[in-house]
Amino acid sequence: MKIELETIPVWDGLNSHSECFICDLMGEAQKDAINFYLGNSVMNPETRVKVNEHGFCAKHWQMLSAANKAQSVALMSDTYLATTRTKAESAVNALLGAKNPRQAKKAIRSFSDVLEKREQGCLVCTAMEERLTRYLYTTCYLWGQDPSFREALASGKGFCLHHFHLLLKTASEALSSSLYADFVRAITQTEVENLDRTAKDIFWMTQKYKSENMDKSWNGCEDAHKRGVDKMIGRHRVTDPVR
Numbered sequence: 001m002k003i004e005l006e007t008i009p010v011w012d013g014l015n016s017h018s019e020c021f022i023c024d025l026m027g028e029a030q031k032d033a034i035n036f037y038l039g040n041s042v043m044n045p046e047t048r049v050k051v052n053e054h055g056f057c058a059k060h061w062q063m064l065s066a067a068n069k070a071q072s073v074a075l076m077s078d079t080y081l082a083t084t085r086t087k088a089e090s091a092v093n094a095l096l097g098a099k100n101p102r103q104a105k106k107a108i109r110s111f112s113d114v115l116e117k118r119e120q121g122c123l124v125c126t127a128m129e130e131r132l133t134r135y136l137y138t139t140c141y142l143w144g145q146d147p148s149f150r151e152a153l154a155s156g157k158g159f160c161l162h163h164f165h166l167l168l169k170t171a172s173e174a175l176s177s178s179l180y181a182d183f184v185r186a187i188t189q190t191e192v193e194n195l196d197r198t199a200k201d202i203f204w205m206t207q208k209y210k211s212e213n214m215d216k217s218w219n220g221c222e223d224a225h226k227r228g229v230d231k232m233i234g235r236h237r238v239t240d241p242v243r
Contacts, residue, residue: 091114
């Protein structure tokens with residue numbers, strides 16, 4: 001499978017010295033996708049067909065709704081809801097016509113199946129996952145091809161555990177067998193060093209609240225709890241993975 005590389009965004013992300021530059025890039029991917037569906041694209045019949053069929057996950061419907069673009073959201077909601085009601089019509093009729101517990105349970109299962117299918121395939125999540133694949137492949141590619149990138153990555157802050165895990169999985173496909181094991185060892189070493197740094201900062205934050213340490217310096221650990229959470233679970237994750 002040919003993957004379109006994203007060398008400039010990945011380099012820019014790495015140079016930001018973020019705790020996880022993949023998280024930052026995914027934040028931009030999410031913003032771009034949200035803006036796309038709030039813009040003139042909703043007047044495009046092809047876009048509306050996609051929205052009617054796939055829609056958005058709960059998180060991204062809420063983000064769209066909160067963006068103060070009422071007309072765009074209303075247009076999408078109008079036809080998406082109409083499509084949902086059409087798809088659920090037989091199941092709803094079965095609910096209305098249930099005359100005993102067995103029929104009611106069967107009707108509920110049918111209705112649940114319709115809703116579960118409607119809640120899959122979020123268009124924003126899909127766009128984010130496509131970008132994520134390119135960013136992961138590009139990171140592996142640059143590490144294998146550019147010594148300066150390899151050095152910058154080694155001296156960086158690593159990744160959140162979520163994207164670290166995905167990067168390891170991607171490397172098996174993106175790198176040759178001669179580079180694969182070296183890459184795994186190198187980025188794991190960087191990750192462990194930064195997990196140690198994060199853990200140390202969080203520990204000092206816990207100690208700073210003790211009375212005997214109140215007058216001591218924070219040593220830059222005022223936000224250690226936030227950085228720790230980001231390191232453990234990541235930010236701007238795809239909430240509805242493409243199936």
